[in-house]
Amino acid sequence: MSQIILSINAGSSSVKVSVYTFSDSDATPKSIASVSLSGLTSPPTKLTSGKDTKTLENIATPNEAFSAILSHLTSDSSLPQLKDPSDVSFACHRIVHGGGYSAPTRIDSDTYYHLEALSDLAPLHNAGALEIVKAVHAFIPKCTNVAFFDSAFHSTIPEPVRTYMIDPAKAKKTGLRKYGFHGLSYAFITRAVAAHLQKPIEETNLIALHLGSGASCCAIKGGKSIDTTMGLTPLSGLPGATRSGDVDPSLIFHFTHDASKPSPGSSEAMHVTQAEMILNKESGWKALTGTTDFGEVSKRAEKGDESAKLAFEVFVDRVMGFVGSYYVKLGGTVDALVFAGGIGEHGVHFREEVVARVGCLGFEIDRGANEQLQDGEVVDIGKQKDGDRRVLVCQTDEQTEMARQCAEDADNLRRPA
Ligand SMILES: Nc1ncnc2c1ncn2[C@@H]1O[C@H](COP(=O)(O)OP(=O)(O)O)[C@@H](O)[C@H]1O
Numbered sequence: 560m561s562q563i564i565l566s567i568n569a570g571s572s573s574v575k576v577s578v579y580t581f582s583d584s585d586a587t588p589k590s591i592a593s594v595s596l597s598g599l600t601s602p603p604t605k606l607t608s609g610k611d612t613k614t615l616e617n618i619a620t621p622n623e624a625f626s627a628i629l630s631h632l633t634s635d636s637s638l639p640q641l642k643d644p645s646d647v648s649f650a651c652h653r654i655v656h657g658g659g660y661s662a663p664t665r666i667d668s669d670t671y672y673h674l675e676a677l678s679d680l681a682p683l684h685n686a687g688a689l690e691i692v693k694a695v696h697a698f699i700p701k702c703t704n705v706a707f708f709d710s711a712f713h714s715t716i717p718e719p720v721r722t723y724m725i726d727p728a729k730a731k732k733t734g735l736r737k738y739g740f741h742g743l744s745y746a747f748i749t750r751a752v753a754a755h756l757q758k759p760i761e762e763t764n765l766i767a768l769h770l771g772s773g774a775s776c777c778a779i780k781g782g783k784s785i786d787t788t789m790g791l792t793p794l795s796g797l798p799g800a801t802r803s804g805d806v807d808p809s810l811i812f813h814f815t816h817d818a819s820k821p822s823p824g825s826s827e828a829m830h831v832t833q834a835e836m837i838l839n840k841e842s843g844w845k846a847l848t849g850t851t852d853f854g855e856v857s858k859r860a861e862k863g864d865e866s867a868k869l870a871f872e873v874f875v876d877r878v879m880g881f882v883g884s885y886y887v888k889l890g891g892t893v894d895a896l897v898f899a900g901g902i903g904e905h906g907v908h909f910r911e912e913v914v915a916r917v918g919c920l921g922f923e924i925d926r927g928a929n930e931q932l933q934d935g936e937v938v939d940i941g942k943q944k945d946g947d948r949r950v951l952v953c954q955t956d957e958q959t960e961m962a963r964q965c966a967e968d969a970d971n972l973r974r975p976a
């Protein structure tokens with residue numbers, strides 16, 4: 560019998576929901592609809608479904624966003640498989656911080672409280688997703704909720720790489736170590752690129768870049784993460800739209816003397832300090848240029864705007880540094896450098912600049928292929944079309960990755976622990 564999966568990706572300012580069907584005889588999920596709701600933090604909110612976009616009033620919380628998306632989906636006459644919320648069998652939730660969890664986990668009341676406790680480590684990233692778990696429980700009480708963790712893919716990072724040089728007793732008690740994120744995207748990239756290269760996943764070595772409003776780099780050896788740039792939270796490593804990325808940890812105390820005080824946006828349920836707010840929400844290329852849109856930064860930089868040129872160059876510099884570092888960590892055996900995420904998939908000039916800077920490692924761009932991307936999940940944009948040191952663009956998709964993992968393990972996930 561055909562079953563329905565809702566894959567839910569709750570970001571800080573948007574909620575994306577994709578709908579899939581799968582059956583016992585065919586466990587490969589088929590995408591049948593995709594809806595996103597953006598502008599949660601800067602109204603008006605817009606609901607986009609296929610090529611249509613409409614403006615919605617009075618939507619400010621993830622709960623309201625999910626309710627609007629669900630009523631849009633159930634009233635869509637071109638979607639007869641989903642007429643009523645009770646048609647949904649599984650709701651997959653992207654949870655950014657999964658602490659020690661290394662696999663998808665059915666959410667029952669015990670796991671829910673555990674996830675809430677984890678949110679203390681990443682309040683800016685987990686709180687929205689948890690609100691949606693509650694909303695699904697209220698609107699679709701019979702469906703199975705499954706948590707997919709962005710940190711799970713990185714559970715293979717070796718101890719010396721994930722350890723911070725701080726008091727080990729304190730680190731262990733409080734869970735202070737590198738976790739890493741964007742793991743659903745890296746799992747998708749690893750599988751799709753290995754298939755493109757026609758190599759077994761276990762023999763595939765990659766330097767993968769997930770560059771969106773949050774950006775990270777991952778060293779993948781034999782299909783497994785051996786290092787990534789984000790750490791205890793998604794703040795470290797590369798800068799992002801509003802995130803500083805790596806800075807000297809003492810910088811914040813020079814920036815503000817109130818670093819440890821609660822930020823004005825803090826609430827009973829979400830404790831966020833001024834330091835976290837400044838480095839996560841008021842930094843990045845937004846701080847340098849005033850825009851969160853890297854496409855805009857890139858355009859302005861090409862026209863000679865000084866602050867945009869600087870932001871563009873800072874980002875290229877940081878990416879180049881990690882590519883070099885991960886090339887060494889992979890012992891120079893690298894099948895491909897992979898670009899993904901909004902900037903990786905659309906930033907033509909950015910890709911060209913990065914590849915030029917790491918040219919000494921043997922990567923070389925094919926300008927025509929880079930400017931006119933061919934259709935496909937994974938495409939070559941390097942001069943090298945076989946062998947190693949290829950340069951690829953991968954259209955990554957976190958919702959599809961959750962649906963794939965869910966369908967593959969549906970029987971186990973359905974069963975209460
Ligand atoms: N043509 C472009 N050149 C460079 N960056 C782009 C381009 N188009 C979109 N982007 C950037 O992609 C980013 C969003 O990436 P995405 O992975 O979709 O975001 P999120 O991290 O919110 O999921 C934005 O910063 C956007 O500006």
Ligand SMILES: CC(=O)OP(=O)(O)O
Pocket residue numbers: 570655709740741771772773774793
């Ligand atoms: C983990 C993370 O930074 O996610 P996003 O890029 O979606 O903000």
Ligand SMILES: [Mg+2]
Pocket residue numbers: 771772773
């Ligand atoms: Mg993203």
